[in-house]
Amino acid sequence: MNIIISSLLGVAAFALQVATYKETPKVSVSVWPPGSNIYLGECVLLQCTVESNSSFVWSYRWFRHKPHTAPTPNLRHLVSGDSYSITAVMREDAGRYWCQAERWESNITSVVLLSQPATLSVSELPPPSLTLTPSTRQLFRGERFTVQCPVSLTNSSGWMLKQFSWGRVRNRLRYTDPCSPLGDAVSADKSDRCEFTAVNGTSGLYWCEGAEGRSNAVNITVSYGTIILKTPALPVFEGDKVVLYCQYWAGNHSKTTFFKNGAEIITSTSSSSDSVIKMTIENVAQEDEGFYKCASQDRKMESLESWLSVRPDRGNFTSTDGTAASTSGSWKWIIVSCGVVLLFLILLSVWLVCHYRYQMFCTRSCWPVSKEDLPAVGLPVTKQDVTEMQWDLSWMEMSNLLDKQLYPGT
Incomplete structure (x- = not known):
């Protein structure tokens, strides 16, 4: 009976070892305070967690920007086992962070797990203040x-x-x-x-x-x-x-x-x-x-x-990303917008003036005019009136010449 019990215990232990070996632990990075958006000057903690039912002891490494690339030494960045803390966030702290968990199964084999990256975006907008x-x-x-x-x-x-x-x-x-x-x-x-x-x-x-x-x-x-x-x-x-x-x-x-x-x-x-x-x-x-x-x-x-x-x-x-986020930045955008609107109004005004002058020119020069339709010409009052009068007389002389060529004897 003892032999049978020992055999059953051995089989159970072997099955437990196989189940443990086949288990695929998951490693993840959590951010505290939670969320990918962090603020300038605040303290942020990243924590590496291995989801596993086993009691193995894990060792940890941290990477930044690229997998398997150790972070550049920085006074504000402190690595301690499964924790990575940033004492006071700065603009250059934005980016992706990975953690790697490793455990040894024997003197020659080990299990190495790499987390998905945790992406941090640094906002310089003033947050609601605690x-x-x-x-x-x-x-x-x-x-x-x-x-x-x-x-x-x-x-x-x-x-x-x-x-x-x-x-x-x-x-x-x-x-x-x-x-x-x-x-x-x-x-x-x-x-x-x-x-x-x-x-x-x-x-x-x-x-x-x-x-x-x-x-x-x-x-x-x-x-x-x-x-x-x-x-x-x-x-x-x-x-x-x-x-x-x-x-x-x-x-x-x-x-x-x-x-x-x-x-x-x-x-x-x-x-x-x-x-x-x-x-x-x-x-x-x-x-x-x-x-x-x-x-x-x-x-x-x-x-x-x-x-x-x-x-x-x-x-x-x-x-x-370079977008203005302050009151002064908002005023800059308002000034630029007003400038664009003003330029559009100026161009529209120029177009309307040119269009009006073009229509006036066509009324005088583009349509045939008979002698009966010619208005009486008054004496010029200003230099501008003299110019317009000279232009009208030239047109009348040309019209008379065309009439003589088209209708001889008139």
Whole structure:
């Protein structure tokens, strides 16, 4: 009996191995926030997912623009296993992205799967704006922050606040619902905003979805360390005054060093409190865009890097296909259209004048005129009348000559 049972178990195990081997897993790329249209300055996360019933361990590679072409190293692009994140979207980030999943079945054979491409289109049009208070990408544990969806412009059912954290999507708020049923979210005085306490679960991407589309997305990182750098969570505009705050969890730190893209830029002693040191950038420019961090004087405490996104002048937005998307662009199209209409009216007026003069000429010169039909000629009054009179006399003389030739003796 034991032999029979062992044989049956062996057959079942073999059948399971065959089924597993014949299984064709599927690999796909998901984009967060969802959708192929992304906005300048926001954070975007691409995630590679293998749909399989097996428990194999997969390794991942990412490609951009072309299959099997590794992405060019970029400070804003971070690859970590099955995740590919873009810290702050720029125009050149548009394109196609693939992920490749691979698992080894033995020391010499492997299964390699390539996903379908995820195509990202970058829009420079200003999206419906999500409001984050305070406007910062980094927060200390225990701090309070508020997220508010845009004001609805239609009579739709409103906005829904969503968060992507630790590989799952959670619906945080429907615009007309109170925040209290959503766990750690508490509404202070308005139902159109959610207040959170910064803990591990509140790290991640936040955006709003509704009948009018999607808002911009912001990324919040909750720190359990001893130092953070607070930079604006949303893009700033050229010419703005920007203040960066280096905040310590505890202690008095009179001197702090700031860095941009890893290079030391300034040692500041200006402080708004014992634990906050600030650095001010007057008339911020495109050259100021980049990763910033701060550190204590002895370098024993160092913050995470935080991206400062700088955009051109307000209202000067152009989409990636070159179509004007701002108010000034609309005025340009209006001016061009008016110019075309004006040119058409001028050409039409010229044509009507020429047509009228042509008809007048034909009335005088194209149809036979008898002597009886000739009007009496008055004395010329102006130079123009003299010219017309001379022209009429010449025509009369020619008419008399033709009459004499056709009817001799008259």
